[in-house]
Amino acid sequence: MQEFWRNARALPGNVWRSTIRHGPLDTDLDRAEVMNQNFFLHILPVSVHRNTLRFSYSLGLGAIAFILFLILIGTGIILMFYYVPAVDQAYPRMKDLEFVVSNGKLLRNLHRWAAHGMVAVVFLHMCRVFYTGSFRPPREFNWVVGVVLFFLTLGLSFTGYLLPWDQLAFWAITVGTNIVAYLPGVGKQLRFLLLGGNEVGQEALIRFYVLHIAILPVLALIVLGVHFWRIRKDGGLSRPEEAESPLVSMTATPASRDPAGGSLQIFPADPRKTYGLMELVKGRTPMVDRGPEDTLTAWPHLVFRLFTLSLLTLVIFLIVSLFFDAPLKELANPNFPENPAKAPWYFLGLQELVSYSAFMGGVFIPTLTVVALMLIPYIDRGPAGTGVWFHSRRARKIALLSAILTTAVIWLLLFANMRTGGVRRFYPDSPQWLIDLLNPGTLTVLYLVVFFFIAGYLTDSLREASIGLFTGFLIGFTLFTVIGVFLRGPNWEFYWFWQSWPAP
């Protein structure tokens, strides 16, 4: 029985040590070891390059996107306890959340703003990765994985948009799924598959719910896993060549001398040396042929930064949620369309293009955009400009020029289209293909392509031309979205944002 009392007294210590198997992390060895002893930490590398920790390099956008995703999962799960995806219960449940459920209003607000935030941040993250040339080999595949994640994010946001079952939700999804129907051949069937029928109703609601809470999140998590795995395998975040301190060959024998003379042989080859700490796999690590001077241990440097970033993100979105309420309009009414009936904001650029031409705006341009995005790393293979923002003054200038020019071109085309009334006015019997061709959307795309080639031949730099093209795409996407969000009123007429719309 002595043993019993002995063990009882030692209980706290034993429990602690069996759960947290290491002591205080005082040495670099401790800090390195812990990364592979903790389940959650082992997603991170043991050490990171100093460039990775530089906030101005990545702006932490990828991390912020992931943090927002976690916030969405957390708030989403709690919301699931209260929401019912039935057409006669969904809306009353939203009211319950607003008025009765403890912190229901805050919860819903946080979920909504984090969702919108995530779409924006994921887009910005894509832009950052492009501008820092971080898609270059060996990271091409991860770029494509990222594009897939972007569309999963849009899908998650879109499916969630329907769930409140108010006028905003109902008509936004009506418009969005109608655009899907424009796809040649499979469009109508795809729409039927999404809606579980021919109109937005109970079937659509349950399908969107299942997609939103189960299918898409699971897919997103799996693809995110691949995304993080690829970051590890590709050697962490990208960095410029110059930021790497060269290391003497690891395989040099103690007797040989470095050709440059006078440098230390840090890792002499020695058959008796074991590498119990490292994983012997193919691919790069930050340390391959590189000096340790440029790296820092993930614990505490990366972990602490990530934690602070999580805190900051949560605080910002929490404060926004305390001040701004997520919209909830009247109960969905299939008999009374909203005018204008607008898709969610991230699809409004698309809707604006569709207003010019259903085929171009709904099918051709989006497909072209997706394909072009995925092809970027296979066309621009660098290595000039990898790991830095705007590697040359000329690159910066081209980006600026493209931004200004694209803005000007789009406004000009928009007003030309409005003033003249478009092709139909001049030539009432014009064939559809002519209208598809001569509209602000298609002409912008044509201009971008022309710009790309002109810029490319003039600068003789693929990277700079790509920067010009991507900037044009980014500005164009943003501008059409802004037009769709702020400058389109009833009947999709143009209204400056200070002009009031006529009441319906």
Add this chain to the structure above:
Amino acid sequence: MVQRIFALSSVLLLLAAAWGAWGDYSREWKQYQRRYNALVLEKIADEKVRQAIRPEKLAVRQMVVSQLRRVERCVTCHVAYDNPAFSDQEEPLRRHPDILKYHPVEKFGCTICHGGQGMATTYRGAAHDELEFWEEPMWKGEYIQSACGKCHKETSVPGAPTLSVARLLYKQEFSCDTCHKINGEGGSDGPDLSHIGSKPLHAFDFTHLEGKRSRVRWLVEHFKNPQAVIPDSEMPNQELTDEQARAMTILMLSLTDSNLPSEYIVRETQASGQSSGAATPALGETRLFEEKRCVLCHTLRGRGGKVGPDLTQVASRRNADWLFQHFKNPRRVVPGSKMPDLRLTDEEANDLTRYLLSLKSQKADSR
């Protein structure tokens, strides 16, 4: 630097969380329930009883009225609705008037009569005043009679005098059913009014109506002068007084698509006032002419509307046969005619034909 951001974020998080928690804890309705508990205690004279009483816990209270598919949380603030000791309190702690005897709260809830948003637990959310995106406003003053009209279909509704007057006006004074249908009864010239009470605000045309947009205003103005609201309207201007316009508006707002269970509906118990014009009218007068309001569209002896032709001399243009056929079915005799089918019996058509023909002899006499 990172440490500073960490410190700042931590503090902000604490503050934001505290504020959120406080906001959630200090709900609007708690003050009313606290006051109610305090007042209940005050009203108890016996000291011993007062000590023994445990005040009711503060909680959201709701009534689920399943037949009407409503959840009513009004009683969260209006706790005293059935406490006789609170008849003179100021709202929200005032006892509800006795009409509740005939409309028990468990069967009716609150919003079916009062309007508003029963799911809410705040003053604003309950739509006491106008609330954006909530289409069932809380009725103010005599307009609550619109709610009575949803179930009470009799001409004379107990406790709803304005509504009852309106029903009479509809049938007899203004003969609205000549052109308008309600639940299948009436004419088809004007829009069907069966669910006009459920028509949302944005479905009303305010192009020619300046000022505040509300359904009540539109209806009242339209009743007072249809052409002022819809310039090319064929609805005759019957020069309603302000009171009549309000009464008719109340009637209109009672015509909803609520789909109430049939056990809630109260039908007509006795025959409503039907005109029993069976007596042969004296020559030169016919009550039917007045009843059917012909003078709205036709001029007679200098008085009347301009939609149809002047009837003063009609006898010199048309014979009895033509007039009779025309009365029975105006559009068969005159294609494209604006005159509605008055659904006259043969006797009534004869009556009116005789009357119009009599005008000729009158004129001849007066010359």
